[in-house]
Amino acid sequence: MTPASKVAGGRAKCFTREEVAKHSTSSSLYIIIDACIYDLTDFLHSHPGGSNILLSSSVAGKDSSQAFFSLHRAELLDDSRYSRLQVGVLDDEHSTIQRSADGENSSVPYAEPAWLSSGNTFRSPYYTDCHRQFQRAMRKFAHEFLKPDAIAREADGQRPNRRVLEKMAELNINCMRLGPGAHLRGRKLMDGLVNPEEFDYFHEMIIHQEISRCGPGTRGYTDALLTGLVIGLSPILNFGSAELKRKVVPEVLEGKKFICLAVTEAFAGSDVGGLRCRAMKSDDGKWWIVNGTKKWITNGTFADYFTVGCLTGPNSSRNFTVLLIPRTTGVKTRQIRTSYSTTAGTAYVTFDNVRVPVQNTIGREGEGLFVILSNFNHERWSMACATGATMRVAVEECLKYCTQHHVSGKPLISQPVIRGKLASMIANAEAYQTWLESLTYQMCHMSYKEQADKLAGPIALLKMFGTKCARQNARDATQMFGALAITDGGIGRIIENYRRTIPFDALLGGAEDVLADLGVRQVIRQMPPGTRL
Numbered sequence: 001m002t003p004a005s006k007v008a009g010g011r012a013k014c015f016t017r018e019e020v021a022k023h024s025t026s027s028s029l030y031i032i033i034d035a036c037i038y039d040l041t042d043f044l045h046s047h048p049g050g051s052n053i054l055l056s057s058s059v060a061g062k063d064s065s066q067a068f069f070s071l072h073r074a075e076l077l078d079d080s081r082y083s084r085l086q087v088g089v090l091d092d093e094h095s096t097i098q099r100s101a102d103g104e105n106s107s108v109p110y111a112e113p114a115w116l117s118s119g120n121t122f123r124s125p126y127y128t129d130c131h132r133q134f135q136r137a138m139r140k141f142a143h144e145f146l147k148p149d150a151i152a153r154e155a156d157g158q159r160p161n162r163r164v165l166e167k168m169a170e171l172n173i174n175c176m177r178l179g180p181g182a183h184l185r186g187r188k189l190m191d192g193l194v195n196p197e198e199f200d201y202f203h204e205m206i207i208h209q210e211i212s213r214c215g216p217g218t219r220g221y222t223d224a225l226l227t228g229l230v231i232g233l234s235p236i237l238n239f240g241s242a243e244l245k246r247k248v249v250p251e252v253l254e255g256k257k258f259i260c261l262a263v264t265e266a267f268a269g270s271d272v273g274g275l276r277c278r279a280m281k282s283d284d285g286k287w288w289i290v291n292g293t294k295k296w297i298t299n300g301t302f303a304d305y306f307t308v309g310c311l312t313g314p315n316s317s318r319n320f321t322v323l324l325i326p327r328t329t330g331v332k333t334r335q336i337r338t339s340y341s342t343t344a345g346t347a348y349v350t351f352d353n354v355r356v357p358v359q360n361t362i363g364r365e366g367e368g369l370f371v372i373l374s375n376f377n378h379e380r381w382s383m384a385c386a387t388g389a390t391m392r393v394a395v396e397e398c399l400k401y402c403t404q405h406h407v408s409g410k411p412l413i414s415q416p417v418i419r420g421k422l423a424s425m426i427a428n429a430e431a432y433q434t435w436l437e438s439l440t441y442q443m444c445h446m447s448y449k450e451q452a453d454k455l456a457g458p459i460a461l462l463k464m465f466g467t468k469c470a471r472q473n474a475r476d477a478t479q480m481f482g483a484l485a486i487t488d489g490g491i492g493r494i495i496e497n498y499r500r501t502i503p504f505d506a507l508l509g510g511a512e513d514v515l516a517d518l519g520v521r522q523v524i525r526q527m528p529p530g531t532r533l
C-alpha cells in the first residue's frame, strides 16, 4: 500500500522530513509513522499514553515508526478515529509496513497450517483444489461477515447478528458443520463451490478452523456462532425418528430456531454416570415428565430446543435416554457469567415437570449413552480443529510482537530465551495439526458407527494433546507479552483473550484429564490378551 492511498478524502499532501520537523510543539504537532504524516495537535491531550510522550524530543516532528509499532497494533491506524489524523505523506518515500491484505492468508511463517503456507510450497496428500478454493471462500466470508460481528458482540455480549446467521444458513455453512452425509443432499454448498457428494471432513475442518480464527481474541463469539447447533442437532440427525427430523432439522438449519446440547450438570460436570436429571413416563405412556437441572449449556439462553440426557429409571447407564425438549412450560434458562463473553449464551437450565411427547425420544429408550458418546466424537473433533487454528493465531501474534517490540534498543527476538519459546510453540502447532489431519483422514474413510467404535480413544487423546499444547503456548505467549497479556485492549489484546479463554477448550467437551483417561482405557481394552514383555 502506498501511503498516499491511506489519506482520507482524496489526494495526499506531500511533506519533506524538514517540513514535518517544524511542527514539534503543542500548538502544532506532527509525527511520521510509516511514511505517513499525522497531525496530533488536537489528539495530544486525549492520547491514552499521555501527552508528554508525544511532545518528547525523540517523537515530536520526528519519524516515530519504531516507537509506535513497539507499543500499538498496526490496525489502530485503520480505525476511523485515528486514520482521520493523517494529513499527508512523505515526499518520495513509501510505506514499508506489511499488512496482511483483508481476508487473505497470512504470509507470516507458521501462521497457517503447512498446506496453506505461502506459495503452496508444502505438498499435502489430503487437500485437493476443491479444498483450497473452499478455504479461500471461507476465509473471505469470515473476514467480511463474521469478523466485524465477532468484535462487536464480544464487546456488548449480545447474540450474533441475525443477518450473519441468515447468511450462514444461505450458504449452508451450518449444515456443513454437521459433517458429510444425507443432510447435505440437494443443497447448494457455499454457492455451489463443492458438491454434497464431494464434501468431506477436510471441508468441515476448514469451516471450523476459519470460524475460530475469524476475529482473533473473540473466543466467546466462536461459541455464540451456534456451537449448540453443531453438538445439539447431530444426535437428531443420527438417531432421531424421521418425523422428528422432518420437524426440527429444516427450521434449525435455516437459522429460524436455535438448539443446544444439555448434558452437563452442577452435580456431575461431564461425568455422564453421575447425572440426576430425570424423565418419568406419564400413566398413559404418552409423555415424559422431566425434572432436573443442567449447567454450562452453550447457547442455552436463546435456545428453542434442548437435546437433553436424562435418567429414565434407577441410576444406571442402561437407564439413560436422550430427549428433545422444546422451550415450553416448565423450562427456564438463566445466563451464567463465565470467563468469556456472554455472547455465547451459556445457561443454567431448569426443567420443572416439563411434559415432553415420547415421540421426542432420540434413539431408543435406555440407549442414550451410545447416542451421547458417539456424538462426543464429532463434538471433540470439531473443537480439536478450532484449537489447532487458534494456536496458529497465537504463533503469529508472538512472531510479530517479538520482531517489532524493542527492549533496551534490541528487538525481543534477539533474546535466545524468546526464540526457544517460539520454537516450542511452533513445534506444538505443527505436531498437533499433523495428528489432526491424520485422524481426519481416518474419519473420511469410516462410517459413523466405525468412528464411534474405533476413534473415540484417539480423538479423546488428540483433543487432550491439543489443549495441552495450546495451554503451554498460551503460557509462553504470556511470558513474551508480559503484563500486556493481562491487559484488556492494546497490543496484547489477542493474547490476553487467548490466555483467558484457552481453558474453555481444555474443559468443554470433556476435561483434559477425563479425555486422557478415556483414551488410555480404550487402549487397555484393545491390548491383546496374554501380552507380556
Ligand code: HEM
Pocket (backbone or CB within 6 Å): 031, 033, 038, 040, 047, 048, 049, 050, 053, 054, 059, 064, 067, 068, 071, 072, 073, 076, 082, 085, 489, 490, 491
Ligand atoms: C497516530 C499516533 C498515535 C495514536 C493514534 C495513538 C493512540 C494510542 C491509543 C489508542 C492507545 C491506547 C492503547 C492501544 O489501543 O494501543 C495508546 C497508548 C499509548 N501510546 Fe499512543 N498513539 C499514537 C502515537 C504514539 C507514539 C508516537 C508514542 C510514543 C513514542 C505513543 C506512546 C503510547 C504509550 C506509551 C501508550 C500506553 C501503552 C500501554 O498502555 O501499554 N503513542 N496510543
